Amino acid sequence: MAFHTLNGRFVAGLALTGFMLTVAGCQSGGSGILGFGKTDTTPPPPPDPKVLASQLQAYCPKVTLRDGTAYFNTYAKGSQKPKKKAAQDAEAAALEAGSDQQDDSAKIIYQASITDVTRDCIRANGSLTMKIAVAGKVVPGPMFSPGTITMPIRIAVMHGTEVLYSQLHQHKVQVTNPSSATQFVFTDSNVVVPEPTARDYQAYAGYDEGPAKKTDKKIAAVE
Secondary structure: OHHHHHHHHHHHHHHHHHHHHHHHHHHHOOOOOOOOOOOOOOOOOOOOOOOOHHHHHOOOOOEEOOOOOOEEEEEOOOOOOOOOOOHHHHHHHHHHHHHHHHOOHHHEEEEEEEEEEEEEEEEEOOEEEEEEEEEEEEEEOOOOOOEEEEEEEEEEEEEOOEEEEEEEEEEEEEEOOOOOOEEEEEEEEEEEEEOOOOOOOEEEEEEOOOOOOOOOEEOOOOO
C-alpha cells in the first residue's frame, strides 16, 4: 500500500512539473501562444508634409534674376539729342536710338553685369523686412572714358501675380581704371512686405532700363 501510494504521488508530481515547464516554455520562448512579447516590426507612418511653423519662421524668399536683366550697357552718343517736340516723338526717338546703340558694340562705354544676389530677412509686427544685395562689375568698353555710370537696378517681390514691392534705384559707380573691371555692391535694406503665410513669395533683382513705373511702391504690413 505504501509503495502504491508513493508511486502515485511521484507520477502526479512528474505530471505537474511537466505542465509547469510547458507553460514556462510557452511564455519565455518566441512570441508565445497568445503573442505576449512579440516585437512590432510595422514601419512608422511617413512624416507630415505640411510646413511647420518653425520652418515658415525661417523662410526667406529666394532672389532670382529674370532673363535679360543681368547686363547693362552704356553707349557713346553719336549726336546731340533732338529737342522734345512731343512726348510721342521723344519716345520714338529714344527707341530708335536704343536700337542703333545695342547693335553697335564698338560704341560701348561701359558694360555692367550682375554676378551674384543675396538676401536677409527679419520678421516683426506682422511684416517681413528683406535686405537684398546685388553684386557685380563694370567692364570698360571700346569708348571708355573715366566717369560715373548710373545703373538702373530694380528690386521687386511678388506673390503670384501680385506685386508686393517694386522699386527702381539709380545706383552710381565711379569708374576710373580702363584696364580692369570695377566691382560694386548695391543693397536695398527697406524691402517691407506682409509676413507670408506660406512659402510662396518670389523676389527679383536686375537691371531695368525702362522709365520708372507708377507701380513702384513699398507696401507695409496690413494693420
